[in-house]
Amino acid sequence: MNLPFRAPNSGPGRGCTDQTTLKQRGQHEVFCGLTGIVWLHRKIENAFFLIVGSRTCAHLMQSAAGVMIFAEPRFGTAIIDERDLAGLADIDDELDGVVNKLLQRRPDIELLFLVGSCPSEVIKIDLKRAAQRLSKIHTPKVRVLNYSGSGIETTFTQGEDACLAALAADAPVDHTATTDTLLVVGALADVVEDQFRRMFATMGLKNVAFLPAKRAADMPTIGPRTRYILAQPFLGDTARVLEDRGAKRIIAPFPLGAEGTTAWLKAAADAFGVDDAEFTAATEAGHRRALIALAAHRDAMQGKRIFFFPDSQLEIPLARFVHEELGMRLVEVGTPYLHRAHLSEELARLPSGTFLSEGQDVDRQLDRCRAEDPDLVVCGLGLANPLEAEGFTTKWSIELVFTPIQGYDQAGDLARLFSRPLDRRTRLGGLLCN
Amino acid sequence: MQLTVWTYEGPPHVGAMRIATAMKGLHYVLHAPQGDTYADLLFTMIERRDARPPVTYTTFQARDLGSDTAEIFKNACAEAYERFLPEAMIVGASCTAELIQDDPGGLAKALALPIPVIPLELPSYQKKENWGASETFYRLVRDLCRTDIDPASRNPKSCNILGPTALGFRHRDDVIEIKKLLTSLGITVNVVAPLDARPSDLVRLGEAAFNVVLYPETGESAARWLTKACHQPMTTVIPIGVGATRDFIAQVAEFAGVDASAVLNDRSSRLPWYSASVDSTYLTGKRVFIFGDATHALAAARLAKQELGFDVVGLGTFSREFARPVREAAAALGLEALITDDYLDVEAAIHEAQPELILGTQMERHIAKRMGLPCAVISAPVHVQDFPARYSPQMGFEGANVIFDTWVHPLMMGLEEHLLAMFRDDKEFHDGAAPSHLGHAPRASDTHTEEPRSVEPAIATPIVIEKAPVVTGWAADAEKELNKIPFFVRGKARRNTERFAAEHGVHVITIETLYDAKAHFSR
Numbered sequence: 001m002n003l004p005f006r007a008p009n010s011g012p013g014r015g016c017t018d019q020t021t022l023k024q025r026g027q028h029e030v031f032c033g034l035t036g037i038v039w040l041h042r043k044i045e046n047a048f049f050l051i052v053g054s055r056t057c058a059h060l061m062q063s064a065a066g067v068m069i070f071a072e073p074r075f076g077t078a079i080i081d082e083r084d085l086a087g088l089a090d091i092d093d094e095l096d097g098v099v100n101k102l103l104q105r106r107p108d109i110e111l112l113f114l115v116g117s118c119p120s121e122v123i124k125i126d127l128k129r130a131a132q133r134l135s136k137i138h139t140p141k142v143r144v145l146n147y148s149g150s151g152i153e154t155t156f157t158q159g160e161d162a163c164l165a166a167l168a169a170d171a172p173v174d175h176t177a178t179t180d181t182l183l184v185v186g187a188l189a190d191v192v193e194d195q196f197r198r199m200f201a202t203m204g205l206k207n208v209a210f211l212p213a214k215r216a217a218d219m220p221t222i223g224p225r226t227r228y229i230l231a232q233p234f235l236g237d238t239a240r241v242l243e244d245r246g247a248k249r250i251i252a253p254f255p256l257g258a259e260g261t262t263a264w265l266k267a268a269a270d271a272f273g274v275d276d277a278e279f280t281a282a283t284e285a286g287h288r289r290a291l292i293a294l295a296a297h298r299d300a301m302q303g304k305r306i307f308f309f310p311d312s313q314l315e316i317p318l319a320r321f322v323h324e325e326l327g328m329r330l331v332e333v334g335t336p337y338l339h340r341a342h343l344s345e346e347l348a349r350l351p352s353g354t355f356l357s358e359g360q361d362v363d364r365q366l367d368r369c370r371a372e373d374p375d376l377v378v379c380g381l382g383l384a385n386p387l388e389a390e391g392f393t394t395k396w397s398i399e400l401v402f403t404p405i406q407g408y409d410q411a412g413d414l415a416r417l418f419s420r421p422l423d424r425r426t427r428l429g430g431l432l433c434n
Numbered sequence: 435m436q437l438t439v440w441t442y443e444g445p446p447h448v449g450a451m452r453i454a455t456a457m458k459g460l461h462y463v464l465h466a467p468q469g470d471t472y473a474d475l476l477f478t479m480i481e482r483r484d485a486r487p488p489v490t491y492t493t494f495q496a497r498d499l500g501s502d503t504a505e506i507f508k509n510a511c512a513e514a515y516e517r518f519l520p521e522a523m524i525v526g527a528s529c530t531a532e533l534i535q536d537d538p539g540g541l542a543k544a545l546a547l548p549i550p551v552i553p554l555e556l557p558s559y560q561k562k563e564n565w566g567a568s569e570t571f572y573r574l575v576r577d578l579c580r581t582d583i584d585p586a587s588r589n590p591k592s593c594n595i596l597g598p599t600a601l602g603f604r605h606r607d608d609v610i611e612i613k614k615l616l617t618s619l620g621i622t623v624n625v626v627a628p629l630d631a632r633p634s635d636l637v638r639l640g641e642a643a644f645n646v647v648l649y650p651e652t653g654e655s656a657a658r659w660l661t662k663a664c665h666q667p668m669t670t671v672i673p674i675g676v677g678a679t680r681d682f683i684a685q686v687a688e689f690a691g692v693d694a695s696a697v698l699n700d701r702s703s704r705l706p707w708y709s710a711s712v713d714s715t716y717l718t719g720k721r722v723f724i725f726g727d728a729t730h731a732l733a734a735a736r737l738a739k740q741e742l743g744f745d746v747v748g749l750g751t752f753s754r755e756f757a758r759p760v761r762e763a764a765a766a767l768g769l770e771a772l773i774t775d776d777y778l779d780v781e782a783a784i785h786e787a788q789p790e791l792i793l794g795t796q797m798e799r800h801i802a803k804r805m806g807l808p809c810a811v812i813s814a815p816v817h818v819q820d821f822p823a824r825y826s827p828q829m830g831f832e833g834a835n836v837i838f839d840t841w842v843h844p845l846m847m848g849l850e851e852h853l854l855a856m857f858r859d860d861k862e863f864h865d866g867a868a869p870s871h872l873g874h875a876p877r878a879s880d881t882h883t884e885e886p887r888s889v890e891p892a893i894a895t896p897i898v899i900e901k902a903p904v905v906t907g908w909a910a911d912a913e914k915e916l917n918k919i920p921f922f923v924r925g926k927a928r929r930n931t932e933r934f935a936a937e938h939g940v941h942v943i944t945i946e947t948l949y950d951a952k953a954h955f956s957r
Contacts, residue, residue: 027510056447079435382472386483
């Protein structure tokens with residue numbers, strides 16, 4: 001099926017700010033929001049994620065985790081069975097039973113998430129009410145929250161958004177606060193979080209908190225004196241909850257690469273009145289190191305054409321990074337959902353006329369990809385090997401979510417994620433074809 | 435509702451995908467929400483397949499519910515036909531779509547496509563992956579196979595091979611090995627299915643004289659139907675191990691009416707000699723715990739006992755559909771079979787049995803890792819490592835060779851085991867040292883204080899192993915003496931000693947008690 005491969009009309013304004021997108025509605029080759037648990041359960045130490053779902057949910061978690069990690073899980077699935085569906089079993093009783101069993105087995109749990117799934121949403125199990133009921137029973141030892149990671153409502157990283165929104169709604173309000181707090185929102189690798197903490201401290205910022213915190217008991221307070229900055233681009237619902245509670249967003253791009261990190265840090269610094277000299281003192285060394293690390297990859301990447309399949313909503317900031325900092329050419333940038341307000345700073349820095357697509361019809365997108373014949377395809381695990389077998393060079397996008405890529409000292413690692421597949425193809429030469 | 439940490443089987447529609455992906459020219463349209471596409475990566479990543487599974491997902495969303503999910507299905511179905519032009523199609527629902535009751539079969543029928551469209555009813559909240567694979571294959575065979583072939587017109591020395599699927603444990607290599615074996619017997623293979631078969635191949639299944647069922651979990655339902663509809667007998671022996679391979683040869687030779695003596699006398703299998711050679715003496719009576727799908731667990735139990743001289747101390751399966759033969763096999767070994775799909779039950783049973791070797795799935799591999807026990811994988815669920823680049827069947831004489839190596843390799847070699855007992859403080863042969871041929875892999879635990887049973891399980895279940903009530907404890911010197919026993923049998927020694935003390939009313943276990951117990955149990 002041939003479609004015209006004309007970029008959607010670009011409007012006036014900066015970069016891709018007003019660019020229309022190709023919206024597609026067909027087979028989505030993406031994970032559902034449950035998958036976020038794979039990193040969230042490692043991030044929040046004494047939390048447990050209990051999916052209320054089907055065998056498919058359990059199998060997804062195992063397969064998603066099994067391909068990548070196989071550590072001691074802090075997640076599990078309460079599998080709905082026939083008796084629950086037929087009304088033979090009382091759902092509340094069943095859930096209470098599973099939770100009791102779990103808490104007995106895992107006395108270290110302080111925060112329990114009941115995570116909704118497609119089947120629990122379709123049969124309308126009220127997990128909010130269940131969480132409130134269970135919270136009452138197990139307080140003060142265990143707090144019970146709920147969110148939905150169902151595929152009918154969430155795509156991949158939106159699961160983290162839903163989880164953080166639940167945490168934000170539950171966070172205590174500090175009415176006594178007299179000074180502003182900087183709240184960094186979005187799960188980051190511990191190493192990245194620590195680097196940002198050090199830099200903010202060097203700038204003289206005293207009140208800096210992260211959502212999610214590493215421990216359940218340390219979740220930050222939120223209120224009118226909270227100024228928050230997003231560290232991840234997929235946090236629309238979380239931002240809304242924060243705003244509802246009086247917190248104000250610091251408009252910024254995302255901290256990817258040397259320039260992205262500088263712009264992100266600068267936005268925070270400006271919001272807190274850090275002067276230029278202090279800012280430069282805090283960031284100069286990191287920025288220089290990032291440039292050195294990136295230079296090692298730029299020659300190999302300059303002018304190479306890249307095609308993004310939708311996956312994590314990180315695609316727009318990543319496209320900005322590979323274009324602006326590695327000199328790559330953007331063939332198509334697909335994203336599951338485009339949050340224009342949160343991505344305004346990134347869109348402005350994309351070259352005008354970039355082909356942006358939102359949603360997916362995977363077979364048609366594959367047609368476009370084949371016709372464009374890019375040098376590098378960023379796509380999910382279901383597509384990567386088949387595309388490699390067709391002769392494309394691919395980067396599996398999920399690695400971009402599971403690797404520390406934010407901040408100065410990870411800029412080189414991020415570039416390497418893109419350059420390594422090309423490097424590998426060069427090293428192997430004609431091995432596969434001959 | 436059941437609390438599940440890890441599962442042995444996926445949902446039944448994943449079983450259907452294993453059939454669709456194994457075949458060529460077949461397309462599966464699955465009514466499913468976003469996210470269910472994760473199943474593609476099982477095939478493209480774990481099995482490293484170079485093409486996407488032939489599956490179209492409808493990807494309906496919350497906003498579609500109650501309005502036009504049926505329309506979405508019809509469009510997806512029509513477009514999939516146009517794009518892929520399959521010879522036949524299967525249609526069905528995943529767990530969520532089952533709840534919204536759109537009737538994919540009826541919707542697909544209304545499209546009046548010019549190819550066979552086979553509706554699948556796979557109840558997600560009752561059944562699991564292997565059942566789904568078996569049911570799908572059975573439906574395909576029943577709908578497509580011609581049943582009007584005159585049995586007298588068939589070549590008596592011809593058969594079909596049934597059961598191998600995508601994502602199967604060594605199915606790819608088993609098929610090669612068994613085809614080779616059948617060819618050496620002068621038997622021709624009419625169709626192998628579902629692996630690499632086309633729908634048009636299923637049409638001519640009836641042209642063979644009999645069926646070879648390699649994996650009952652996926653192939654038996656179809657084979658039973660063929661026995662009735664096409665008068666084809668089916669094999670019942672699974673050729674894993676030398677003895678079973680010989681029995682299998684005898685069975686197919688009888689069906690085909692060929693002389694098998696030359697093949698039966700084939701000395702190419704090394705397992706019998708390797709097992710008989712004195713170097714293998716140390717394998718005698720090794721305690722082995724076996725868990726897997728029914729086919730592989732049963733085969734492993736026979737092979738372990740009869741061909742390696744192990745003691746089978748635990749036997750179980752997650753295949754409830756095949757619980758009966760596993761119970762019978764366990765009873766014959768003086769055991770009670772473990773029939774469960776609860777990973778935590780399996781872990782508890784392994785702790786209880788204190789084996790020296792675990793033969794299990796990837797999940798038992800993790801239990802073994804935590805317990806510091808050697809382990810070999812004998813069954814699905816599979817992992818990327820279960821698709822080795824080299825030829826490594828489980829079936830036939832070469833399969834037996836592969837199994838000998840795979841099971842013996844993780845064990846400490848005989849002499850090394852002795853040295854370890856003799857020189858406990860030696861730098862290299864100390865208690866916690868891994869088998870020296872396995873490199874530097876350290877045991878998970880600190881050596882001199884650790885008991886396998888105190889290693890924390892995946893979920894911090896207090897594994898309560900019943901302590902004998904009268905025992906008040908171990909004297910310090912007895913505890914120290916216990917630690918001189920190599921770690922891989924120490925758990926057993928502790929258990930035996932405590933049981934002995936309990937039975938004899940001993941309150942404090944001394945060195946004397948330890949050796950009394952050793953004498954008592956040394957049978």
